[in-house]
Amino acid sequence: MGKDIYETLIKGYTEKQWGRQCAELPAFIIKRLPVRFTFDNNYFKDRYQGVPVGGYNKLSAALLKDIETKTSCDFFADRPYWENLSDKIVYTGEIDRYYDYKFGKLEYRSLRWETEILDCANYQGSALVNYTEAAVPYTRIIEYKHFEFGAQPQTVISREYPAEWREGAEPFYPINDAKNTALYNKYAELARKEKRVIFGGRLAEYKYYDMDRVIERALENVKCQITK
Numbered sequence: 001m002g003k004d005i006y007e008t009l010i011k012g013y014t015e016k017q018w019g020r021q022c023a024e025l026p027a028f029i030i031k032r033l034p035v036r037f038t039f040d041n042n043y044f045k046d047r048y049q050g051v052p053v054g055g056y057n058k059l060s061a062a063l064l065k066d067i068e069t070k071t072s073c074d075f076f077a078d079r080p081y082w083e084n085l086s087d088k089i090v091y092t093g094e095i096d097r098y099y100d101y102k103f104g105k106l107e108y109r110s111l112r113w114e115t116e117i118l119d120c121a122n123y124q125g126s127a128l129v130n131y132t133e134a135a136v137p138y139t140r141i142i143e144y145k146h147f148e149f150g151a152q153p154q155t156v157i158s159r160e161y162p163a164e165w166r167e168g169a170e171p172f173y174p175i176n177d178a179k180n181t182a183l184y185n186k187y188a189e190l191a192r193k194e195k196r197v198i199f200g201g202r203l204a205e206y207k208y209y210d211m212d213r214v215i216e217r218a219l220e221n222v223k224c225q226i227t228k
């Protein structure tokens with residue numbers, strides 16, 4: 001890629017995002033970045049890109065229509081109750097917590113946001129602008145209205161700051177280095193033997209997924225269950 005591009009776009013951003021020197025990170029993190037020699041500045045190369053009109057909440061609400069749904073309940077606050085509720089369980093929480101951390105705790109990278117309402121119709125002209133330099137403490141600014149071409153007189157922006165993950169905080173990104181991968185593999189071995197529980201998603205599989213991939217995985221899982 002060349003040293004100039006690496007130092008301008010990659011090094012500072014990656015090191016603040018992960019809180020580690022690039023040299024300590026696994027190579028596949030860098031392989032996730034697309035490199036192309038065209039003027040296409042999209043991050044993804046998919047032919048069709050976007051978010052559902054009205055957001056993902058609308059999509060999940062429609063999928064769950066007429067299905068009894070409870071939210072804001074911690075599975076571990078009353079584990080026997082949830083376990084006795086059905087024959088199958090789809091578990092999308094942290095896999096190490098499911099097994100009571102018996103082999104040790106997996107590590108994550110976390111995030112925090114500072115959100116502001118600004119008295120202007122447009123702040124940055126785009127839903128997302130990345131700040132790649134190490135000297136700026138946040139990695140990006142999100143301006144939500146541009147996801148849906150909003151015409152409101154004000155705008156809402158969030159500055160996104162990478163953060164160390166501590167127990168009790170929301171785990172965002174798995175740290176798939178050698179140590180955590182070895183630990184995850186031990187839990188995955190137990191998970192494979194479970195008859196009633198389907199482990200799915202970024203926390204249960206300790207793997208970064210984009211939305212399209214996680215939906216695809218969920219559909220594959222369903223097919224797999226039907227044909228079992």
Ligand SMILES: Cc1cc2nc3c(=O)[nH]c(=O)nc-3n(C[C@H](O)[C@H](O)[C@H](O)COP(=O)(O)OP(=O)(O)OC[C@H]3O[C@@H](n4cnc5c(N)ncnc54)[C@H](O)[C@@H]3O)c2cc1C
Nearest residue numbers: 073074075076092093094172201202203209210211212214
């Ligand atoms: C900051 C950030 C930005 C992202 N940007 C993009 C993007 O631009 N494009 C893209 O395609 N993807 C993006 N993603 C990825 C996308 O968010 C994930 O692919 C998707 O949310 C993964 O779905 P999931 O079901 O695996 O996990 P989640 O969406 O995290 O769902 C897991 C669910 O399990 C629940 N749960 C966990 N533990 C418990 C418990 N103990 N009891 C009860 N419930 C529990 C959680 O509350 C949550 O609802 C981004 C992710 C992050 C973190």
